[in-house]
Amino acid sequence: MSAQTPSIPIRQVNMAGLTKNDYRGAVSTLCQGCGHNSIASQIISACYDLDIIPEDLVKFSGIGCSSKSPTYFLNRSFGFNGLHGRMPSIATGALFGDYTLRGIGVSGDGDTASIGMGQFKHVIRRNLSLVYIIENNGVYGLTKGQFSATAEQGLTLKGQGTNPYMPVDIAWEALVGNATFVARSFAGDPKQVKELIKAALSHNGIAVLDIISPCVTFNNQDTAVHSYAWGKEHEVALHELSFVPPADEIMVDYDEGQATEVTMHDGSKVVLKKLERDYDPTDRASAMRLLEEANAKQWLLTGLIYVVPCCQPSMYEVYNLPKTPLNRLTPDRLRPPQEMLDKVNSWMF
Ligand SMILES: Cc1ncc(C[n+]2csc(CCOP(=O)(O)OP(=O)(O)O)c2C)c(N)n1
Numbered sequence: 001m002s003a004q005t006p007s008i009p010i011r012q013v014n015m016a017g018l019t020k021n022d023y024r025g026a027v028s029t030l031c032q033g034c035g036h037n038s039i040a041s042q043i044i045s046a047c048y049d050l051d052i053i054p055e056d057l058v059k060f061s062g063i064g065c066s067s068k069s070p071t072y073f074l075n076r077s078f079g080f081n082g083l084h085g086r087m088p089s090i091a092t093g094a095l096f097g098d099y100t101l102r103g104i105g106v107s108g109d110g111d112t113a114s115i116g117m118g119q120f121k122h123v124i125r126r127n128l129s130l131v132y133i134i135e136n137n138g139v140y141g142l143t144k145g146q147f148s149a150t151a152e153q154g155l156t157l158k159g160q161g162t163n164p165y166m167p168v169d170i171a172w173e174a175l176v177g178n179a180t181f182v183a184r185s186f187a188g189d190p191k192q193v194k195e196l197i198k199a200a201l202s203h204n205g206i207a208v209l210d211i212i213s214p215c216v217t218f219n220n221q222d223t224a225v226h227s228y229a230w231g232k233e234h235e236v237a238l239h240e241l242s243f244v245p246p247a248d249e250i251m252v253d254y255d256e257g258q259a260t261e262v263t264m265h266d267g268s269k270v271v272l273k274k275l276e277r278d279y280d281p282t283d284r285a286s287a288m289r290l291l292e293e294a295n296a297k298q299w300l301l302t303g304l305i306y307v308v309p310c311c312q313p314s315m316y317e318v319y320n321l322p323k324t325p326l327n328r329l330t331p332d333r334l335r336p337p338q339e340m341l342d343k344v345n346s347w348m349f
């Protein structure tokens with residue numbers, strides 16, 4: 001009699017020996033259908049696909065529904081939920097302390113473009129190696145739907161009246177501020193979100209991802225520019241984007257002249273398959289013109305808008321950090337010698 005092998009469900013492991021479950025977080029307490037949940041799922045998938053060891057990554061956030069979302073991915077990673085608008089300075093300190101960690105910061109349009117605008121601008125000009133995701137819904141979801149700085153002029157919301165002000169364009173602000181990676185996406189386009197997160201994780205410097213992430217409770221009427229319906233109707237994708245890790249020998253299938261390859265700092269490639277137009281994301285002037293055009297024509301322009309793939313020093317290189325991360329240096333290497341302290345103390349000011 002032949003013994004039958006019991007059928008054991010196969011749990012697929014990646015090259016790090018981990019299953020997708022190893023990248024999950026707590027069960028979300030956000031509203032069902034909130035765009036932020038969909039982005040958290042894509043962060044999980046991107047990190048699983050890239051074989052990242054969760055303990056080699058640190059998550060940061062400020063305050064808001066969006067800033068709660070790091071709880072819902074990568075349970076095993078380090079994390080710091082900071083103060084409203086102050087995520088960038090916490091990320092700067094932590095990553096400066098250990099530059100070997102990868103950093104993902106999750107913020108909201110209120111957290112970044114309202115209270116946190118100053119911090120946003122400065123972390124960009126310092127080119128900290130950080131994936132900076134803005135989950136952009138045009139409102140302060142957590143505090144019951146007030147207009148944020150990215151709300152469009154003329155938006156009328158129940159209990160809020162009509163927004164009289166012009167909106168802040170986060171991708172534009174990043175570009176003007178000399179960000180070395182700027183992308184925009186839409187929570188309703190999960191494949192693109194995932195590929196952009198992978199590319200951002202391979203970038204040596206600040207990677208700003210402005211992701212339109214509808215708030216289904218306070219700002220999801222069909223005519224609102226941060227709604228699912230408007231996004232689906234008005235999305236203009238710049239290209240079809242695929243991320244190819246360095247070790248991957250996959251031949252990406254496309255016709256000659258139909259795609260552009262961008263080689264990243266770590267040797268990975270971002271393959272941009274042409275859709276409607278030829279677009280070179282390494283040309284900053286074109287990126288600025290394109291954003292102007294998109295805003296004038298009311299397109300939700302998505303894709304990799306701008307990237308400096310190589311050779312712009314990140315904050316770590318600017319400071320010429322030692323090979324051993326600062327948090328692992330012994331006190332004798334960290335403390336100035338007594339003679340130096342005496343000399344400094346004797347200086348006259
Ligand atoms: C210093 C300070 N001011 C105001 C608040 C109140 N507050 C909490 S979250 C928030 C806005 C969050 O909006 P956003 O970043 O867009 O996140 P969302 O909830 O929309 O995802 C505000 C104003 C606060 N917590 N701290």
Ligand code: SF4
Nearest residue numbers: 031034065141215216
């Ligand atoms: S209030 Fe809006 S932003 Fe907050 S969880 Fe609900 S849908 Fe998401």
Ligand SMILES: [Mg+2]
Nearest residue numbers: 108109137139
């Ligand atoms: Mg918001």
